[in-house]
Amino acid sequence: MQYFAPVIRSLMLLTVHALAHVSMAQPYVPGQTYFGGGGYIEYRCGDLPLVISVPHGGALVPSDIPDRTCNDPVFAVDANTVELGSAIDSVYATNEGCRPHVVICHLARRKLDANRDLEDGACGDPQAAQAWSDFHAYIESAKEQVIAAAGKGFYLDLHGHGHTVQRLELGYLLYEDELALEDATLNTSTYIDYSSIRALALDNELGISHAALLRGPQALGTRLADRGYPSVPSQQDPIPLPGQPYFTGGYNTLRHSSYQGGSIDGVQMECNFTGVRDNALNRARFADSLRVALNAFLDDHYFGQRPSCAVSVEEVVERPSCSLWPNPSDSFVSVRVQGKGEVLAVEVLDGSGRVVALGDTRSPIDIRSLAPGPYAVHVAGMGGGCSLSSETRLRPNGTESSAKPKESKVGPWDVAKGDECQLSGEVVPLGLLH
């Protein structure tokens, strides 16, 4: 749709300028959660140079807001993306003690489309219009805080697609036929000016090109694909093939990225369902991989090393921790939950989320029948799982591992740091048991 691209882009620009008066004077505190009018928009204030919005995962259908009827509205909900946004927030808080800014629309899309302009998004309803304003004002406020603290940063608009090809679609406002252009063309000012990573393409730490930022070895898509989440564009999959549906990025990416100017770049991330957002285990695992990929992306291109943030988000301190021992193991593994005297049920899950072994915290769990590989552990009845950062993954027994259990003089629970884990709000990233 190259022909229409300039027209759509200029219309969006006018719309955004007309709305530039929205601002938030209220000071927000990292770690605190705020709600807009009617409780429809949630803002979790963060302290990282990262802003995540979730416009299409809401489930609320208040009867006093009519269903949208204007301009052929789309009602499809991006299933489980609110839960995925929460998992991303949680995995940052658990692993790093600091967190991104997260803005969530809880209204169902039939009541408000928070990735459209005001006219098409709220269809003239005053409550929906208020929620729309709250959604964007929270994002604007988060961006202002990022600029004040770090000078630049990244915005991610989180969605879910229903396309057949199970891969992440990263929309940088470039159409399929533009992504198909050779690097030298993508690196011209014409295409950099179309891009949602415009500011980064003009100035980044490694001095690499626009095309390299989209699909080179240090691209976000490449980092995600490296961790087992196929992505387009990436080095592994640089261009959607003709006929393959692909989302290039919508209103939010146009409005909140450096396409409009400023030093906060952005992307519309469309997540496939299977293995990414279909169940709590996969959401938690993907959230952790996304965290690692985003950290690498920010370190590589923005900061060298990210600015430190205020540690000690309350829930991190309050969560009980659990330990696995030994890890890795090829025979039995024990799970201990700190401060919990009662016996708790334990499930061992494989990479596709299937329960492959059962036990409890009272006695070692037999895993001798399992093939070597990564597994997760879920402690039932705790409202969470025993979580290990994927950065601390261990290798199967018999191979070298920096996080191998060390010989202990004080008892089996004096394990390597890599085995420390915490109960997350939303279940389980990955531990490697075998």
Ligand SMILES: [Zn+2]
């Ligand atoms: Zn969506």
